[in-house]
Amino acid sequence: MAEDLLRLEGVHTHIGQYHILQGVDLALPRGGITVLLGRNGAGKTTTLRTIMGLWKPSAGTIGFDGRAIGGLPTPDIARAGIAYVPETMAVFADLTVRENMVLAARDAPLDGARLDWIFRLFPALKKFWQVPAGVLSGGQKQMLAIARAIAEPRTLLLIDEPTKGIAPAIIEAMIGAFDELKRETTILLVEQNFRFAASLGDRVAVMDDGRVVHRGAMADLVADEALQARLLGLSLDTHQ
Amino acid sequence: MSAPASPSASPPPAGRAVIVETLPRVKTDFLPVLLPLGLALAALPLVGNASTWVTLTVAALAMGMMIYLVASGLTLVFGLMDVLNFGHGAFIAIGAYIALTVLGPLSGWVQADSLGLNLSALGLAALAAMIGTGLLGWAFERLIIMPVYGQHLKQILITMGGLIVAEQMIHVIWGGDQKAMALPTALRGAFVFGDIALEKFRLLAVAVGLVVFAVMMLVLNRSKIGLLIRAGVENAEMVEALGYRIRRLFVGVFIVGSGLAGLGGVMWALYRETLTAAIGGDLMVLVFIVIIVGGLGSVGGCFLGSVLVALLANYTAFLVPKVALASNILLMVAILMWRPQGLYPVAKR
Ligand SMILES: Nc1ncnc2c1ncn2[C@@H]1O[C@H](COP(=O)(O)OP(=O)(O)OP(=O)(O)O)[C@@H](O)[C@H]1O
Numbered sequence: 117m118a119e120d121l122l123r124l125e126g127v128h129t130h131i132g133q134y135h136i137l138q139g140v141d142l143a144l145p146r147g148g149i150t151v152l153l154g155r156n157g158a159g160k161t162t163t164l165r166t167i168m169g170l171w172k173p174s175a176g177t178i179g180f181d182g183r184a185i186g187g188l189p190t191p192d193i194a195r196a197g198i199a200y201v202p203e204t205m206a207v208f209a210d211l212t213v214r215e216n217m218v219l220a221a222r223d224a225p226l227d228g229a230r231l232d233w234i235f236r237l238f239p240a241l242k243k244f245w246q247v248p249a250g251v252l253s254g255g256q257k258q259m260l261a262i263a264r265a266i267a268e269p270r271t272l273l274l275i276d277e278p279t280k281g282i283a284p285a286i287i288e289a290m291i292g293a294f295d296e297l298k299r300e301t302t303i304l305l306v307e308q309n310f311r312f313a314a315s316l317g318d319r320v321a322v323m324d325d326g327r328v329v330h331r332g333a334m335a336d337l338v339a340d341e342a343l344q345a346r347l348l349g350l351s352l353d354t355h356q
Numbered sequence: 357m358s359a360p361a362s363p364s365a366s367p368p369p370a371g372r373a374v375i376v377e378t379l380p381r382v383k384t385d386f387l388p389v390l391l392p393l394g395l396a397l398a399a400l401p402l403v404g405n406a407s408t409w410v411t412l413t414v415a416a417l418a419m420g421m422m423i424y425l426v427a428s429g430l431t432l433v434f435g436l437m438d439v440l441n442f443g444h445g446a447f448i449a450i451g452a453y454i455a456l457t458v459l460g461p462l463s464g465w466v467q468a469d470s471l472g473l474n475l476s477a478l479g480l481a482a483l484a485a486m487i488g489t490g491l492l493g494w495a496f497e498r499l500i501i502m503p504v505y506g507q508h509l510k511q512i513l514i515t516m517g518g519l520i521v522a523e524q525m526i527h528v529i530w531g532g533d534q535k536a537m538a539l540p541t542a543l544r545g546a547f548v549f550g551d552i553a554l555e556k557f558r559l560l561a562v563a564v565g566l567v568v569f570a571v572m573m574l575v576l577n578r579s580k581i582g583l584l585i586r587a588g589v590e591n592a593e594m595v596e597a598l599g600y601r602i603r604r605l606f607v608g609v610f611i612v613g614s615g616l617a618g619l620g621g622v623m624w625a626l627y628r629e630t631l632t633a634a635i636g637g638d639l640m641v642l643v644f645i646v647i648i649v650g651g652l653g654s655v656g657g658c659f660l661g662s663v664l665v666a667l668l669a670n671y672t673a674f675l676v677p678k679v680a681l682a683s684n685i686l687l688m689v690a691i692l693m694w695r696p697q698g699l700y701p702v703a704k705r
């Protein structure tokens with residue numbers, strides 16, 4: 117098998133005095149969607165933030181695309197080819213949808229053909245192009261947050277709970293978009309909505325208490341209800 | 357942008373729900389703009405005399421522009437990196453002293469009866485002041501601010517310390533005595549219309565302030581750097597996650613902000629026609645009120661707040677001089693009770 121695109125080995129992260137990640141091991145091959153599951157507080161968001169350099173790992177190594185990125189400043193990690201869609205979406209509310217996208221295209225001016233493709237994935241963005249992002253609905257903000265991550269081709273997308281608090285109809289539309297996205301890029305998706313995760317994921321990793329406690333193919337987890345119950349308990353379906 | 361098919365014209369993909377989306381209403385918030393207008397109108401009957409009212413109002417607008425020049429950099433510095441810089445006032449005095457130094461050898465131009473030569477002298481002095489304070493701002497950021505990112509108490513202490521050191525340095529370089537800052541010939545006096553007198557320098561100050569405000573709004577709204585600054589004020593972390601170095605942006609804003617404070621200092625010294633190392637003090641109290649009233653990080657709010665605070669300061673100084681400063685503190689309290697984040701709150705994460 118080819119070298120992994122992303123590889124975390126024994127990653128520890130402290131936030132203040134709290135020891136949150138306690139030795140995370142995770143490997144993502146190139147292509148496809150890996151879903152990161154786990155109950156509330158398991159450390160999923162902290163894992164993404166640590167990859168992104170928003171928390172500095174206190175131990176362990178993070179390799180991406182053949183180089184060590186652990187401890188690098190966040191902008192350097194972004195420029196290595198990783199895009200991040202945080203749990204909070206973090207769209208710039210005072211800026212219009214267009215201005216949000218202009219900033220997301222950091223290497224060159226926005227590309228027309230790519231923009232058309234993004235508009236096909238998320239038609240609402242075209243409609244609200246000149247509207248301040250702050251007035252969009254939750255689902256529209258989520259679409260903008262994802263669109264911002266793909267304004268230019270990136271090697272890896274880190275996406276944190278895109279379905280949280282989003283209307284079911286928009287979640288359906290999102291599944292279609294992710295299906296298309298995973299053809300051009302690799303995605304690490306944190307998700308608590310198991311149905312959504314199961315319909316998209318190629319691989320799955322489950323976290324608990326700051327560690328990865330299970331890794332495997334999504335299909336295997338979907339087929340094995342006993343494993344689901346053991347790893348995920350009942351918390352997942354109640355979350356959506 | 358050429359877009360052949362509108363999204364509503366393309367059929368929704370099979371199996372997906374059609375989502376009906378209405379255009380959200382964008383509310384433009386003009387209410388705060390009415391405040392200075394209302395205040396000016398309310399003051400007219402109290403002042404009683406139209407020509408006095410005009411004089412007071414123009415003086416206030418001129419003062420408001422100087423406050424704005426100083427405050428705009430400070431509000432962005434806070435908005436971008438949560439840095440509380442109590443040393444900002446130092447750039448007011450230093451800018452004024454640099455201008456004084458440059459105007460010395462140019463006294464021929466200053467005293468010449470020619471608007472062109474007068475303005476050239478002032479322009480050169482202002483430019484030197486801005487470059488000087490901008491460079492000092494850069495050094496100030498490296499030496500004093502950078503070591504205390506994210507630590508508010510230390511920021512307050514060390515930037516106040518920086519202010520004291522700067523004032524002492526002024527004493528050492530320029531001496532501790534009060535200096536006279538003469539207005540160039542063509543800017544002395546007033547244009548008189550009937551019984552209304554408009555002082556020339558005040559009109560110049562208003563013009564300079566308006567130009568700086570317009571340029572700043574243009575940069576913030578139309579350039580990518582400006583968009584990054586606005587985005588960074590909202591959520592610096594996300595700007596970094598998009599691959600931009602927020603610190604570089606911050607240093608740039610700090611330098612420009614220091615330069616503008618220097619320009620404000622030149623104008624302020626010319627306005628008062630005298631100069632001491634403590635010249636920034638009076639202005640800084642109003643500057644801090646303004647950035648709080650306007651909404652920390654908001655340039656538009658800062659502009660409006662400057663006008664409002666200066667109007668109130670001038671009207672009360674005329675009507676009830678004893679409460680001039682207290683009136684502005686009351687104004688701040690009242691506005692914060694109405695809008696706890698200031699007139700134009702910045703959407704902070
Ligand atoms: N800024 C912080 N300061 C202190 N503790 C934090 C901070 N952020 C997260 N934590 C703690 O770290 C642990 C992991 O949090 P994290 O947000 O990574 O979990 P998560 O798996 O993303 O959970 P959720 O499903 O609720 O999003 C939690 O116990 C949380 O309380």
Ligand SMILES: [Mg+2]
Nearest residue numbers: 160161162203
């Ligand atoms: Mg989380």
